[in-house]
Amino acid sequence: MFVCPxxxxxxxxxxxxxxxxxxxQVNTYYFDVEKxxxxxxxxxxxxxxxxTKTYSVSIKSDLHKEQMAFQETEYYKEKIKxxxxxxAKNSELKNVHGYKRATSYGIENMEMQGALAIFTVNLKRILKLIN
Structure with missing residues:
Protein backbone atom coordinates (compact mmCIF):
# COMPACT_ATOMS: atom_id res chain seq x y z
CA MET A 1 0.00 0.00 0.00
CA PHE A 2 0.96 3.62 -0.46
CA VAL A 3 1.48 6.07 2.41
CA CYS A 4 0.83 9.79 1.84
CA PRO A 5 3.31 12.44 3.11
CA GLN A 25 -0.61 0.14 -16.65
CA VAL A 26 -1.24 2.29 -13.58
CA ASN A 27 -1.57 1.40 -9.91
CA THR A 28 -4.20 3.70 -8.38
CA TYR A 29 -4.31 4.17 -4.60
CA TYR A 30 -7.47 5.47 -2.91
CA PHE A 31 -7.40 7.45 0.35
CA ASP A 32 -10.01 8.15 3.02
CA VAL A 33 -11.41 11.64 2.27
CA GLU A 34 -12.45 12.16 5.89
CA LYS A 35 -8.80 11.97 6.96
CA THR A 52 -12.45 10.77 -3.57
CA LYS A 53 -8.70 11.19 -3.25
CA THR A 54 -6.48 9.06 -5.48
CA TYR A 55 -2.80 8.80 -6.36
CA SER A 56 -1.61 6.95 -9.48
CA VAL A 57 1.79 5.36 -10.11
CA SER A 58 2.71 4.24 -13.63
CA ILE A 59 4.06 0.70 -14.03
CA LYS A 60 6.78 0.80 -16.66
CA SER A 61 6.74 -1.94 -19.31
CA ASP A 62 9.94 -3.85 -20.16
CA LEU A 63 10.24 -1.94 -23.43
CA HIS A 64 9.89 1.38 -21.60
CA LYS A 65 12.57 0.33 -19.08
CA GLU A 66 14.93 -0.63 -21.91
CA GLN A 67 14.39 2.75 -23.58
CA MET A 68 15.03 4.61 -20.31
CA ALA A 69 18.28 2.67 -19.82
CA PHE A 70 19.32 3.38 -23.43
CA GLN A 71 18.74 7.11 -22.92
CA GLU A 72 21.29 7.06 -20.09
CA THR A 73 24.10 5.72 -22.32
CA GLU A 74 26.89 7.92 -23.69
CA TYR A 75 26.05 6.86 -27.26
CA TYR A 76 22.52 8.29 -26.95
CA LYS A 77 23.73 11.51 -25.31
CA GLU A 78 26.29 11.99 -28.09
CA LYS A 79 23.77 11.39 -30.88
CA ILE A 80 21.05 13.60 -29.39
CA LYS A 81 23.42 16.58 -29.56
CA ALA A 88 16.41 21.39 -39.30
CA LYS A 89 17.05 19.80 -42.72
CA ASN A 90 13.91 17.66 -42.45
CA SER A 91 11.91 20.76 -41.57
CA GLU A 92 13.28 22.62 -44.57
CA LEU A 93 12.39 19.70 -46.86
CA LYS A 94 8.84 19.51 -45.53
CA ASN A 95 7.97 23.18 -45.15
CA VAL A 96 9.91 24.84 -47.98
CA HIS A 97 10.31 22.17 -50.67
CA GLY A 98 6.98 20.33 -50.57
CA TYR A 99 8.15 17.05 -49.00
CA LYS A 100 5.22 17.15 -46.56
CA ARG A 101 2.60 15.89 -49.00
CA ALA A 102 2.69 13.83 -52.19
CA THR A 103 1.77 15.82 -55.28
CA SER A 104 0.82 12.79 -57.41
CA TYR A 105 -0.17 9.13 -57.06
CA GLY A 106 2.13 6.12 -57.18
CA ILE A 107 5.34 5.07 -55.50
CA GLU A 108 7.47 6.08 -58.50
CA ASN A 109 6.08 9.61 -58.43
CA MET A 110 6.66 9.87 -54.69
CA GLU A 111 10.26 8.67 -55.15
CA MET A 112 10.77 11.27 -57.89
CA GLN A 113 9.32 14.03 -55.71
CA GLY A 114 11.61 13.02 -52.83
CA ALA A 115 14.67 12.86 -55.06
CA LEU A 116 13.94 16.31 -56.53
CA ALA A 117 13.35 17.86 -53.09
CA ILE A 118 16.59 16.40 -51.70
CA PHE A 119 18.49 17.40 -54.85
CA THR A 120 17.20 20.97 -54.53
CA VAL A 121 18.24 21.23 -50.89
CA ASN A 122 21.71 19.83 -51.65
CA LEU A 123 22.11 22.19 -54.62
CA LYS A 124 21.21 25.16 -52.44
CA ARG A 125 23.79 24.02 -49.88
CA ILE A 126 26.49 23.66 -52.56
CA LEU A 127 25.74 27.14 -53.95
CA LYS A 128 25.91 28.61 -50.45
CA LEU A 129 29.28 26.93 -49.81
CA ILE A 130 30.68 28.19 -53.16
CA ASN A 131 29.80 31.77 -52.30
Missing part, protein backbone atom coordinates in the same frame (compact mmCIF):
# COMPACT_ATOMS: atom_id res chain seq x y z
CA UNK A 6 1.13 12.98 6.21
CA UNK A 7 1.44 9.27 7.10
CA UNK A 8 -2.05 8.07 6.12
CA UNK A 9 -2.28 4.63 4.54
CA UNK A 10 -4.29 4.07 1.36
CA UNK A 11 -7.54 2.20 1.91
CA UNK A 12 -7.74 0.55 -1.51
CA UNK A 13 -5.51 -0.24 -4.48
CA UNK A 14 -6.48 -1.04 -8.06
CA UNK A 15 -4.61 -1.62 -11.32
CA UNK A 16 -5.90 0.16 -14.39
CA UNK A 17 -5.06 -0.27 -18.06
CA UNK A 18 -4.74 -3.28 -20.31
CA UNK A 19 -1.84 -5.70 -20.39
CA UNK A 20 0.02 -6.30 -23.64
CA UNK A 21 -1.07 -2.97 -25.16
CA UNK A 22 1.32 -0.11 -26.01
CA UNK A 23 0.35 1.92 -22.93
CA UNK A 24 1.62 1.39 -19.42
CA UNK A 36 -7.83 14.32 4.13
CA UNK A 37 -10.36 16.94 5.30
CA UNK A 38 -8.59 17.33 8.66
CA UNK A 39 -5.03 16.68 7.45
CA UNK A 40 -2.49 19.48 8.11
CA UNK A 41 -1.05 19.01 4.58
CA UNK A 42 -4.43 19.20 2.80
CA UNK A 43 -3.58 22.44 0.89
CA UNK A 44 -1.13 20.48 -1.27
CA UNK A 45 -3.30 17.52 -2.24
CA UNK A 46 -6.97 17.79 -1.18
CA UNK A 47 -9.48 19.97 -3.02
CA UNK A 48 -12.49 20.98 -0.88
CA UNK A 49 -15.65 19.18 -1.91
CA UNK A 50 -13.84 16.24 -3.53
CA UNK A 51 -15.55 12.89 -2.99
CA UNK A 82 23.57 16.19 -33.37
CA UNK A 83 19.85 15.63 -33.87
CA UNK A 84 18.87 19.30 -34.16
CA UNK A 85 20.93 19.62 -37.37
CA UNK A 86 19.10 16.72 -39.00
CA UNK A 87 15.70 17.95 -37.82
Missing amino acids: AGHLAIKKSRQGKTGVGTN CKVCPLRENCYKPGAK ERYKIE
